[in-house]
Amino acid sequence: MVKPTILARRTKPIHIGLSAGTFDTPNHGLGEFTHQFGRIANDLAPRLLEESNIHVSVYLRSRLHGVFGDNLRYLPLRPHHKRFNWSMRRFDLWHTLNQHVLHLPPPRAGVRMATVFDLNYAYGPEGPHQAAEAAKIERLLARTDHAATPSHFVAQDVARRTAYTGPMSVIHIGAQSLLNTRQERPPLPENIPPFYFHLSRMAESKNISALLDLAAHAGSMQFVFGGPDGAEARAAMEQARRRNISNIVFLLDLSDAQKAWLYGHCVGFLFPSLCEGFGLPPLEAMHFGKPVFLSRLTSLPEVGGDAAFYFDSFAPEAMQATIQAGCRQHEQDPQRPSYIMRHASSFNWQQCVSSYFDLYKKILGLAT
Structure with a gap:
């Protein structure tokens, strides 16, 4: 683990917690976001620690600890965290990585941030499911100090459809390029037309x-x-x-x-x-x-x-x-x-995750 520089050690340690919820696979949009976020946060962590005494932790299922790399601190996710989180760990900023993470931040979390990816429930049929999803979003936003969205459309949707009136930032997410990936023909008919x-x-x-x-x-x-x-x-x-x-x-x-x-x-x-x-x-x-x-x-x-x-x-x-x-x-x-x-x-993951960490610093009043 990289140690902070002498200058960084003179500053108060800054603790950032990332709540990944029940992340399991990158084979869907939210899973891909968590996978890329964790991977790049791991790459950024040594420099953040060395230059600014910023420590990055991630709440994750125990069997996945280490999945993003060795530069992050991994904390166990417990089922009861959906009802209460009695951890006495202090975090200057706590980031719930998407609106489907139901686990609560610990009581000593400072600024509470959440990324809302969509309000897709609002475009489906009215009924109990839609009402339940709307209530879940409202509960999340009620305990959120700063919201982030992946598009201006979602930001407008949150402002229009929820009671949230706090600050909101738009950070476009990335899209991986598979252009240089080794290609493998899937099981298709040999004579498949274009x-x-x-x-x-x-x-x-x-x-x-x-x-x-x-x-x-x-x-x-x-x-x-x-x-x-x-x-x-x-x-x-x-x-x-x-x-x-x-x-x-x-x-x-x-x-x-x-x-x-x-x-x-x-x-x-x-x-x-x-x-x-x-x-x-x-x-x-x-x-x-x-x-x-x-x-x-x-x-x-x-x-x-x-x-x-x-x-x-x-x-x-x-x-x-x-x-x-x-x-x-x-x-x-x-x-x-x-x-x-x-x-x-123009949509890349490195820029996306770096923008989130720049936002953390701005929210916490740190120089970027």
């Missing part, structure tokens, strides 16, 4: 129904749908089977090497999601210079900018026309792939 790729957990909020309708309508187009194995993906597969949609290949639990192959070999990437706090897969596809097709809803126009094409209708014939016109435009402009790649590279 295909369009979609990657998500295939929930209704991802507009999977519109994509199934598109595939049923456009029998001449080939699709590959990828995502984590789960009830939602299995339901989409069952729908395709019952409807006899034969131009979709479903691939579950893809590795990074397999995703890299699919991004690199697809004709275009489709992501007509109905609600997103940010949207990582479109940027991952953009790192390969691929044409990306998005909905105009929630945060996606903020993420895609003018480097993406947009669906103005989810009618299958309209979606097919948008894809065909966008691909023609992409093919006719030799500069477009490099422009798309530059756009994607």
Whole structure:
């Protein structure tokens, strides 16, 4: 462990706690954020300690201690922390890394910060689930001194839909580039024609129904749908089977090497999601210079900018026309792939996590 410099030792130690909740896998958006945040925080920790006497701790399941590296202090997450946390550890700043972390900060936590990724529940059907999710967000924000969001859209949503009136910062998250990752062809038919790729957990909020309708309508187009194995993906597969949609290949639990192959070999990437706090897969596809097709809803126009094409209708014939016109435009402009790649590279994890630590210092009145 690096020791503080003499100058840093003259200053009071600053303790920052990161609450990762029940993080287990990076195979979804929130898991990817926690994975990248922990990895880069571990890289930054020696310099923070040496220069500013800042000590970084992370609350995490005991079996995952050490997963981000050896420069962080790991503290055990206990089930009872959802009800009470009697730890007497002092933290100058406590950061709940996402709104689904239900574990409470210890009583001696100073500034309490939380990142709110989305209010997607507000865009679903009204009922007990929506009310429960809204109440959970309100409880989190009631004990939060400073909120952060991954997009201006989510910041506006929080201001409009919750009782929170405190300070709020927008820090765009990153998107990993798999461009230089070793590629591995996933289990696809040998003679598969040129295909369009979609990657998500295939929930209704991802507009999977519109994509199934598109595939049923456009029998001449080939699709590959990828995502984590789960009830939602299995339901989409069952729908395709019952409807006899034969131009979709479903691939579950893809590795990074397999995703890299699919991004690199697809004709275009489709992501007509109905609600997103940010949207990582479109940027991952953009790192390969691929044409990306998005909905105009929630945060996606903020993420895609003018480097993406947009669906103005989810009618299958309209979606097919948008894809065909966008691909023609992409093919006719030799500069477009490099422009798309530059756009994607402006969202990077190092900048994201460094911005969070700069924000911590600003909140605590430390020089940056």
